[in-house]
Amino acid sequence: MSIALRPSQALRLWQQVMLSQVRADVPDLTMRQTAILFTIYLDPPPHTVRGLAARLNVTKPVITRALDTMGALKLVSRHRDELDKRNVLIKRTVEGALFVERFGDGIIARAHELPI
Numbered sequence: 874m875s876i877a878l879r880p881s882q883a884l885r886l887w888q889q890v891m892l893s894q895v896r897a898d899v900p901d902l903t904m905r906q907t908a909i910l911f912t913i914y915l916d917p918p919p920h921t922v923r924g925l926a927a928r929l930n931v932t933k934p935v936i937t938r939a940l941d942t943m944g945a946l947k948l949v950s951r952h953r954d955e956l957d958k959r960n961v962l963i964k965r966t967v968e969g970a971l972f973v974e975r976f977g978d979g980i981i982a983r984a985h986e987l988p989i
Contacts, residue, residue, distance in 0.1 A: 882987055889983040890976075897979075899972065900946045905931070906939045913949055913963055914973045920963040921954070948972055 878886070895901070902910065912928060913920050922940070926933045940963060943949045948969035954960035 876984075878987075886980070886983055886987055889986065890980050893979050893983060894976070899975070900948065902943070903939075905929075905935070906943060909936065909939050910943060910948060910969065910973065914965060914969065918962075918964075919954075921960045922963070923960065925963065943969070 908929060909925060912925060916928075922933050922936045925936045929936070940949060940951060944951060946968070947966055950964045950966055952962050952964060954962050
């Protein structure tokens with residue numbers, strides 16, 4: 874399904890989604906953390922620090938710092954890869970899945986409010 878939005882509508886939608894996130898009692902993630910979280914939840918696993926860094930074109934320390942924050946919020950978890958101890962696998966959590974699902978629901982709700 875394709876949706877045609879004018880730039881002003883797309884920006885208004887993004888503004889409304891961001892405002893709803895700021896007003897809600899949800900973790901306040903940076904754009905980078907949000908991009909990493911959505912990559913983990915929307916792209917098929919496995920996910921590694923190295924793989925995420927390559928996908929987002931950032932350094933591994935950038936990914937690690939973001940994962941530290943998201944791990945403390947229980948949005949993701951990290952585990953050593955049993956097959957290759959050098960790799961750290963990033964796994965989804967129930968809390969993270971609910972966060973992403975609610976974020977998607979918020980986008981849909983705000984989109985329905987857009988003027989035609």
